[in-house]
Amino acid sequence: MSTNDTAGNPNVRQTAAELATGDRTDTLLATDDLRKDFGGFTATDEIDFSVAEGELRCLIGPNGAGKSTLLNLVTGSYSPTAGSVYYNGHDITELAPHKRVQRGISMKFQVPSVYSDLTVRENARLPIQRFADGDERRRRVDEAIDSAGLAGYEDVDASQLSHGQQQQLEIGMAAALEPELLLLDEPVAGLDVAERETIAERIVRLNEERDIAFVVIEHDTDFVASIAEKVTVLHNGEIFREGTVEEIESDPEVQRIYLGGEK
Numbered sequence: 001m002s003t004n005d006t007a008g009n010p011n012v013r014q015t016a017a018e019l020a021t022g023d024r025t026d027t028l029l030a031t032d033d034l035r036k037d038f039g040g041f042t043a044t045d046e047i048d049f050s051v052a053e054g055e056l057r058c059l060i061g062p063n064g065a066g067k068s069t070l071l072n073l074v075t076g077s078y079s080p081t082a083g084s085v086y087y088n089g090h091d092i093t094e095l096a097p098h099k100r101v102q103r104g105i106s107m108k109f110q111v112p113s114v115y116s117d118l119t120v121r122e123n124a125r126l127p128i129q130r131f132a133d134g135d136e137r138r139r140r141v142d143e144a145i146d147s148a149g150l151a152g153y154e155d156v157d158a159s160q161l162s163h164g165q166q167q168q169l170e171i172g173m174a175a176a177l178e179p180e181l182l183l184l185d186e187p188v189a190g191l192d193v194a195e196r197e198t199i200a201e202r203i204v205r206l207n208e209e210r211d212i213a214f215v216v217i218e219h220d221t222d223f224v225a226s227i228a229e230k231v232t233v234l235h236n237g238e239i240f241r242e243g244t245v246e247e248i249e250s251d252p253e254v255q256r257i258y259l260g261g262e263k
């Protein structure tokens with residue numbers, strides 16, 4: 001895992017301001033006072049969240065805390081009610097989702113979306129077919145299958161894969177877009193311990209070998225501890241805590257919100 005300097009900077013607002021003025025930092029993503037309302041309900045509020053280049057961050061929090069909403073604001077699936085999103089020094093708040101993908105932001109959603117009647121290779125080809133052809137496409141398909149840890153399964157129908165292997169395939173497909181930032185929404189939900197370990201290995205390898213920064217939503221603390229250096233805790237739509245895995249695990253206030261003692 002890479003280390004970083006700015007991720008520990010509590011003054012995210014200043015980081016966003018630096019990005020707005022074009023000053024180079026190693027900050028990849030920064031949100032400034034980001035808010036999303038659904039009707040009269042505020043799902044996220046005052047979110048100043050930053051991720052450094054090559055960082056591996058986990059995002060945790062009780063059900064309904066606003067984790068998926070935050071990632072959807074980063075991908076552009078949701079437009080914010082207020083606030084800004086900066087990426088690589090540019091304000092992307094108004095940028096269309098597909099243009100964010102072109103800039104290097106890729107997301108794997110919670111529900112697996114591989115095509116079960118296509119083979120592993122055919123699935124792996126899907127995300128990149130518009131961006132590459134010929135040898136370049138073949139190289140990236142092979143890379144996706146390797147990233148997924150599914151070498152040897154190229155001609156197997158996705159329907160024959162286990163749920164864990166389907167999740168691996170999806171991570172490989174997201175990585176095939178050669179993102180700088182990969183957002184994963186509960187990639188190990190419903191998987192057993194061995195499958196979780198495989199996914200953790202895949203994520204760490206992509207982070208270390210391809211320098212892809214990750215934001216991973218996950219509830220399982222063992223999984224979080226196995227991949228992340230730093231954790232952001234959301235609660236009631238706001239950032240509740242940020243710290244190392246050890247700091248977050250030992251924080252009684254974090255334990256309290258998870259146990260449902262406070263609303």
Ligand SMILES: Nc1ncnc2c1ncn2[C@@H]1O[C@H](COP(=O)(O)OP(=O)(O)OP(=O)(O)O)[C@@H](O)[C@H]1O
Pocket residue numbers: 038043061062063064065066067068069070
């Ligand atoms: N499209 C939407 N329309 C209305 N309300 C929404 C929408 N998306 C999310 N919400 C609400 O916003 C709040 C935050 O939801 P979100 O899915 O971001 O939480 P989460 O932390 O990802 O939860 P979980 O861990 O259960 O997936 C919830 O109360 C949810 O019902």
